[in-house]
Amino acid sequence: MSSPVQDLSVLHQRREQRLMLALALPALLVILLLVVLPVGWLAWQSVYHNGFTLENYRRIWSEDIYWRSFALTFQISLLVTLLALLLGYPIAYAASIAPKRWGIIILALVVLPFWTSVLVRAYAWLALLQRTGVINQLLRQLGLIDEPLALVHNTFGTVVATLHILLPFMVLPLYATMQQIPRDLMQAGASLGAGPMLTFWRIFFPLSLPGVLAGSTLVFVLALGFYITPELLGGGRTIMISMLVSRNVELYDQWGAASAVGVVLLVAVGAIFFAVSRFIPLDRVLGQK
């Protein structure tokens, strides 16, 4: 038998839970209407065409174009992620150890382009990288090259622009993680005789790994779905998955096939998140506690 006092607290707890549920309901409804239903419809459309069929998935499995695009998309995404990590880590590190005012300036420089439209940035890269673009002109005037370099309308141009657009998604989680690493640990390491390099590699770097994983996951997953950038800077040859989706709808009029490609991509992203969640709690990827 429980005492009246306990009963009251249980009652209180239940009421609180109900209130929480009521508060969350509008948001859940929005997700249901705008995410769950359309995605469900997408999945349905990929398997239903005058009856249940796996034809669309069989095609993805058996036709070369899908394999090639998936492979290219994963390669580009992986490359962009690695480069973003190589470039982003020092930036985040600098921002976290610099005096506060400098840290803010560094972060602002990273975040400012983030507020510019992806389309505008893609065209800006076109202006920089093309044959008569700023970079080729400069190199020519300096006498470093005779013939303009092919910097754009290929995979190279796609990777550069994608990297630029996604860099903030690497820097911000890294910075957030680094901010939380207690500086005393470094001092303790130093007091035990370790040099700056050793304290960095033995103490700071391992503690920053959750940020590395978080940033890398975000960048990789976002890169998988890139569309405008490869479309504008890829010269037509860099065919990523999202472009296959649009080609299927626009050129081939095959909504089922487009849906199936979307579902496969969604499942791939889900699998990546699941894998990452095995190593670190997902809430550290999606938002710092």
Added chain:
Amino acid sequence: MITSCGRHALFGVSLGALATLSALPANADQITFVSQGGAYQKAQTIAILDPSAKKLGITINQDSIPDAWPAIKSQVASGKPTWDVVDVPTGYCLRGGEQGLLEKLDFSKLPNGAAMPDAYRSPYSVAYEFYSSVLAYSQKKYTAEAAPNSWADFWDVKKFPGRRALRNHPIATLEAALMADGVAPDKLYPLDVDRAFKKLEEIKPNITVWWTSGAQSAQLLNDGEVDMVMAWNGRVSALTKEGAKVAYTYNQGILQSTSLCILKDAPNLATAVRFLNEAVDPVHQANLPLHIDYGPANPKAFDTGVIKPERAAQLPSAPENAAKQALMSYAWWSSPAGEAAEKRWVGFMQK
């Protein structure tokens, strides 16, 4: 059908407000007309839409979308389309007719359309304006005497060194490849698809960019990114007006059209039919090239006296220019063979 129910549900969700609006009793004296936007839609507004609205006493609401096809499909599938008349590449009208997405036209109510040549109309559509996929080039790179003048020249990288661009789409590109391989412009159809792709493989290493939008094709030529490109005549002439050193030839151009068609169960069907007839009236049609470099689809427009001879010489559908070109067969492209050819494209691009 369950898929259409699914689509309906989605539209009910995402376009809830719009669906409610369209469910209201339709005003018989208005239509919604959809075109491709930009300078083109502005020109047709002045030349055709405004005068037609005035003459018929109707209101024409406009919408624009670069690629209307997916929207047409989903609007009709929803059972409650909000658009009435669309101006789209003729191939979409043929395909849409086959798939039951469009209203079959009663030509007895469309005297202006009925008077046009058979090749310019289908049971579901009437040709509206002509444009052409032409060979354009930089005059900085090639002098007038030594300029490329045929698709064989475009393919000849020894005689005409330079960087090239083609459209990232099989339509018109396969035709150009076949003409480069020696097929006469009037002997193209049915296309020898294998032969066309084989010829394209030949030029592929020399293609710097496969463009996807008309704006991009003009930009590439203007920026000197490429020296030679297959582009739409209006895009190139717009550049010359801005003073760019570029030129093009109608020789072996591929004459293409957009057509007007009416969505199945359009909310203002009767008014839409009246408008469609008015839109291909020779005088309205003759007004169009006064505002943009596209040609009227109704050949009678050239007899109205509105288009001066020197202007006619610049238009793709003027009889003299049309004679130098290949007339695209949309019927072939919407046939099974044509659709199979389209499907080979992405595979070709990836190799």
